[in-house]
Amino acid sequence: MTFELTGRSALVTGGTSGIGRATALALANLGAHVLVAGRDPRRGDEVVRAIREKGGKADFLATDLRDEDAARSLAARARELAGRVDVLVNNAGIYPFMATDETSEIDFDAVYALNVKAPYFLVAELAPDMAARGDGVIVNVTTMVAEFGMSGMALYGSSKAAVVLLTKAWAAEYGPRGVRVNAVSPGPVQTAGTAAMGDDLDVLASAAPAGRPGSADEVAEAIAFLATDRSSFVHGALLPVDGGRIAV
Numbered sequence: 001m002t003f004e005l006t007g008r009s010a011l012v013t014g015g016t017s018g019i020g021r022a023t024a025l026a027l028a029n030l031g032a033h034v035l036v037a038g039r040d041p042r043r044g045d046e047v048v049r050a051i052r053e054k055g056g057k058a059d060f061l062a063t064d065l066r067d068e069d070a071a072r073s074l075a076a077r078a079r080e081l082a083g084r085v086d087v088l089v090n091n092a093g094i095y096p097f098m099a100t101d102e103t104s105e106i107d108f109d110a111v112y113a114l115n116v117k118a119p120y121f122l123v124a125e126l127a128p129d130m131a132a133r134g135d136g137v138i139v140n141v142t143t144m145v146a147e148f149g150m151s152g153m154a155l156y157g158s159s160k161a162a163v164v165l166l167t168k169a170w171a172a173e174y175g176p177r178g179v180r181v182n183a184v185s186p187g188p189v190q191t192a193g194t195a196a197m198g199d200d201l202d203v204l205a206s207a208a209p210a211g212r213p214g215s216a217d218e219v220a221e222a223i224a225f226l227a228t229d230r231s232s233f234v235h236g237a238l239l240p241v242d243g244g245r246i247a248v
């Protein structure tokens with residue numbers, strides 16, 4: 001049987017949990033060889049096992065995406081394992097809720113290292129190969145709070161706002177050479193990472209037309225759309241998957 005991503009490989013950062021895990025499963029279901037990247041081998045092995053049990057192809061790549069070296073080394077290992085990387089999903093992210101006047105430089109650097117620097121150097125390492133082949137897809141995961149100001153989200157929102165701009169800049173830079181670069185912008189989504197928010201997630205979600213948090217699978221569907229040729233004329237777009245929050 002042939003699926004849309006058969007013969008293609010996809011590197012999913014933060015593939016061990018939440019939106020990344022759901023994306024890894026969705027892309028594997030479409031036939032991709034999925035490279036699941038994260039720090040936690042226990043969670044990584046679980047995702048790989050779940051994919052293989054369904055007849056899919058996956059491997060775990062352990063990484064702590066703290067700097068350029070880590071990003072370039074992850075890209076190189078992914079390329080070595082799969083031959084090449086056709087789809088890059090920049091999903092790994094942290095989203096601490098904190099007041100600007102309570103933010104340390106360590107907090108600031110940690111958020112920007114994972115949310116901005118890691119995608120930047122993964123793209124720097126992988127996009128030239130894609131461009132040389134004239135074929136490749138990059139999907140960035142941003143957030144609705146990159147689109148409007150929200151108290152407590154200055155650090156996180158600004159890091160993802162940088163990724164929104166990078167999505168457009170990379171579409172301009174690599175699009176003419178066959179690489180499509182797009183982003184999804186989720187609203188509140190139930191994941192392991194947001195579990196600690198408890199009822200606050202529902203309160204946040206209640207401001208949107210959908211009135212409820214989304215599931216990781218709902219965001220993964222949008223990422224899968226952008227990763228396949230179904231979106232072949234979509235470049236530099238930001239697809240909100242936020243229950244309508246930024247529309248109202």
Ligand code: NAP
Binds near residue numbers: 141
């Ligand atoms: P999550 O459940 O908290 O999982 C975070 C993922 O990032 C894990 O796979 C984790 O892997 C990985 N990660 C964290 N630090 C890392 C590091 N230093 N190096 C490498 N990997 C690291 O996340 P989520 O809620 O699914 O969110 C995924 C993405 O969606 C993030 O970019 C987030 O900003 C965005 N987003 C989420 C929501 C939401 O409501 N959930 C809303 C809008 C946007 P290990 O633990 O294995 O390292």
